[in-house]
Amino acid sequence: xxxxxxxxxxxxxxxxxxxxxxxxxxxxxxxxxxxxxxxxxxxxxxxxxxxxxxxxxxxxxxxxxxxxxxxxxxxxxxxxxxxxxxxxxxxxxxxxxxxxxxxxxxxxxxxxxxxxxxxxxxxxxxxxxxxxxxxxxxxxxxxxxxxxxxxxxxxxxxxxxxxxxxxxxxxxxxxxxxxxxxxxxxxxxxxxxxxxxxxxxxxxxxxxxxxxxxxxxxxxxxxxxxxxxxxxxxxxxxxxxxxxxxxxxxxxxxxxxxxxxxxxxxxxxxxxxxxxxxxxxxxxxxxxxxxxxxxxxxxxxxxxxxxxxxxxxxxxxxxxxxxxxxxxxxxxxxxxxxxxxxxxxxxxxxxxxxxxxxxxxxxxxxxxxxxxxxxxxxxxxxxxxxxxxxxxxxxxxxxxxxxxxxxxxxx
Amino acid sequence: xxxxxxxxxxxxxxxxxxxxxxxxxxxxxxxxxxxxxxxxxxxxxxxxxxxxxxxxxxxxxxxxxxxxxxxxxxxxxxxxxxxxxxxxxxxxxxxxxxxxxxxxxxxxxxxxxxxxxxxxxxxxxxxxxxxxxxxxxxxxxxxxxxxxxxxxxxxxxxxxxxxxxxxxxxxxxxxxxxxxxxxxxxxxxxxxxxxxxxxxxxxxxxxxxxxxxxxxxxxxxxxxxxxxxxxxxxxxxxxxxxxxxxxxxxxxxxxxxxxxxxxxxxxxxxxxxxxxxxxxxxxxxxxxxxxxxxxxxxxxxxxxxxxxxxxxxxxxxxxxxxxxxxxxxxxxxxxxxxxxxxxxxxxxxxxxxxxxxxxxxxxxxxxxxxxxxxxxxxxxxxxxxxxxxxxxxxxxxxxxxxxxxxxxxxx
Numbered sequence: 001x002x003x004x005x006x007x008x009x010x011x012x013x014x015x016x017x018x019x020x021x022x023x024x025x026x027x028x029x030x031x032x033x034x035x036x037x038x039x040x041x042x043x044x045x046x047x048x049x050x051x052x053x054x055x056x057x058x059x060x061x062x063x064x065x066x067x068x069x070x071x072x073x074x075x076x077x078x079x080x081x082x083x084x085x086x087x088x089x090x091x092x093x094x095x096x097x098x099x100x101x102x103x104x105x106x107x108x109x110x111x112x113x114x115x116x117x118x119x120x121x122x123x124x125x126x127x128x129x130x131x132x133x134x135x136x137x138x139x140x141x142x143x144x145x146x147x148x149x150x151x152x153x154x155x156x157x158x159x160x161x162x163x164x165x166x167x168x169x170x171x172x173x174x175x176x177x178x179x180x181x182x183x184x185x186x187x188x189x190x191x192x193x194x195x196x197x198x199x200x201x202x203x204x205x206x207x208x209x210x211x212x213x214x215x216x217x218x219x220x221x222x223x224x225x226x227x228x229x230x231x232x233x234x235x236x237x238x239x240x241x242x243x244x245x246x247x248x249x250x251x252x253x254x255x256x257x258x259x260x261x262x263x264x265x266x267x268x269x270x271x272x273x274x275x276x277x278x279x280x281x282x283x284x285x286x287x288x289x290x291x292x293x294x295x296x297x298x299x300x301x302x303x304x305x306x307x308x309x310x311x312x313x314x315x316x317x318x319x320x321x322x323x324x325x326x327x328x329x330x331x332x333x334x335x336x337x338x339x340x341x342x343x344x345x346x347x348x349x350x351x352x353x354x355x356x357x358x359x360x361x362x363x364x365x366x367x368x369x370x371x372x373x374x375x376x377x378x379x380x381x382x383x384x385x386x387x388x389x390x391x392x393x394x395x396x397x398x399x400x401x402x403x404x405x406x407x408x409x410x411x
Numbered sequence: 412x413x414x415x416x417x418x419x420x421x422x423x424x425x426x427x428x429x430x431x432x433x434x435x436x437x438x439x440x441x442x443x444x445x446x447x448x449x450x451x452x453x454x455x456x457x458x459x460x461x462x463x464x465x466x467x468x469x470x471x472x473x474x475x476x477x478x479x480x481x482x483x484x485x486x487x488x489x490x491x492x493x494x495x496x497x498x499x500x501x502x503x504x505x506x507x508x509x510x511x512x513x514x515x516x517x518x519x520x521x522x523x524x525x526x527x528x529x530x531x532x533x534x535x536x537x538x539x540x541x542x543x544x545x546x547x548x549x550x551x552x553x554x555x556x557x558x559x560x561x562x563x564x565x566x567x568x569x570x571x572x573x574x575x576x577x578x579x580x581x582x583x584x585x586x587x588x589x590x591x592x593x594x595x596x597x598x599x600x601x602x603x604x605x606x607x608x609x610x611x612x613x614x615x616x617x618x619x620x621x622x623x624x625x626x627x628x629x630x631x632x633x634x635x636x637x638x639x640x641x642x643x644x645x646x647x648x649x650x651x652x653x654x655x656x657x658x659x660x661x662x663x664x665x666x667x668x669x670x671x672x673x674x675x676x677x678x679x680x681x682x683x684x685x686x687x688x689x690x691x692x693x694x695x696x697x698x699x700x701x702x703x704x705x706x707x708x709x710x711x712x713x714x715x716x717x718x719x720x721x722x723x724x725x726x727x728x729x730x731x732x733x734x735x736x737x738x739x740x741x742x743x744x745x746x747x748x749x750x751x752x753x754x755x756x757x758x759x760x761x762x763x764x765x766x767x768x769x770x771x772x773x774x775x776x777x778x779x780x781x782x783x784x785x786x787x788x789x790x791x792x793x794x795x796x797x798x799x800x801x802x803x804x805x806x807x808x809x810x811x812x813x814x815x816x817x818x819x820x821x822x
Binding site: 003020022023039040059060061088089090091093095113114115116117119120125128129131132135136143146148149150151152153154155156157167168169170171172174176178185188189191192193194195199200201203205207215216218226346347348363364365367368369370371372373374375383401402404406409410411 | 414431433434450451470471472499500501502504506524525526527528530531536539540542543546547554557559560561562563564565566567568578579580581582583585587589596599600602603604605606610611612614616618626627629637757758759774775776778779780781782783784785786794812813815817820821822
């Protein structure tokens, strides 16, 4: 018999149907037993004899044929009665954690050790569905604006952003490195398509064991040409975030202002009460700016613009009015840095100057600028960080299927 | 003035407009000069004084303001007259290749060395747009069928498919490997979402320098649970290919039969004239099957089913009727293998037997099966191979932005 999903039961009231899924929970009362079957769409309550439950175990995969019967207390008002249960895969060992409680009580290491099981918990699965929805929103927002999807190399001949925190590998007997970002390649592809994006893994050999950092994460990258300056990039980013907020609406409410407040770096230092010669915002200052944006503008987002050039990578475009500062920005989301972006250099001579003549490692990259590049800029959103912040999860590992960090290379 | 695209010129007939782009070509006649400006959408013909052209050079980035004037001989029937040309980025060196000819005449090594330039050629850019469209079609076809997008680790503790052709890296002082496929992870995620897909890079330390192989390529992976057997996987694959064909229609015509012909492996050997004890199809046999499918069924695709177990990976599900053969299949596209797929083992005991007790390297993977997995299967499509075959390009490097191979780690 053709299987139906738990969410389709109500359409088949009074009929004999088949559902399939995992034994989520068994509940045994004196004269009746309940079997809760979990499938990708939700839950089915199956009413059976208490004795029948004994042959089953949680997480076994079953196929249940029975009659859909109205019951106001069952999920979605229907349950299956007079069932025949066929076991497709039996679980014969105790589970390292219980999946049927509203939240997983297992420790984070236990969850990560047994990720294949822990991710089945509805809350953890929902976080990954949120990530998928956010990614779809990112793409939809950009596709509408003529951005073209690209795929760029993840093995490179020299470190992208800096020599630090880079994974080194053996590339057919030569040294190779895992790309820390698609930065150089997305810039070059502006020369081809004007507007490009990439969703892909980036790699940081992050030596600190924190709740915010992973050795591999998913970067949502975009880059666009023929801009006036970084403000055009910020406008595209705002519209993309709006598309992402729309896409994640089934999971979490998120409002993106039509115009996100933007504060110059030096003013942000003053608002946050930081010394005026600080070259960057410390986490405490970012939190203060997040609170300020919420209080003053009712916004969960705030742009900080014009970071000092000293703290930005070499490809950053200076502020023409004051070259000590940059046309680079960060976007804070609920008081945490979520996005880094800005205008880039686009003239070959400017790169030669910025690299102080150390051109050889960048030959293929500089080629693009030598042969004509328009004013351009872009941004990168950390997917896992966005989802963690959106769902109020303290640790980015809670929203990552199989995280990689200083200590963890499995499963 | 707000820039418009070359394709929007006709909507502004008689008006003063601004277009931006790259100097694609200059043509100097006795009394008139033509400047062809290339943008992401197409070309604009600018009519100017011959003397004006001398200050410009191919691939310089320009902004041109002029009046749109009807001219049947110009692209889309309009051209810009009385122009003012502003140079945004000047090119001051000779180009290593000419971009304005219908096909690039530069050798493949020259194209690859100067990829940032070569990819601007309309034919090469179109191939990458085709790849983007194919990817969008893949996603659309699967999203419609409840597949959820996942992101899985690219650094793993042991080789996925086999110990050969794997890149080794230093993972915080321990050995790590680049994932040869998301195989194990997509299977585990069937336990979470039932149906999953991933678009991402995979890595093969391919020691052969061929026109078909890359060290990094984009794999379009899907996996689904609660299947009857591999035929359900083949049906999903057929519908996904139909969605991909629809998406690439602006670039290339491709017909996917409602039912792709499927030939059992042993019969394929006979049709292809191969010895009946061959364990696999050689390239010549694949070509013969491709011709047979076109001749007998008018199909560019043909499934070969039931490959011998000996030639398939350990997670392959055997054919219950004859366990020497598998529930695995290949899909040939125009006589070349494009997709590998099949039903997988889903019972823990079957994995223990298949791995001959060598369980330790697979602990995190086996966890999923220990805790209940449904019958499932899936497939992987090589994106670059699909696009190359679709566009009739002999070398997969022609459809890859920045290819990685035995000899090439830059740009």
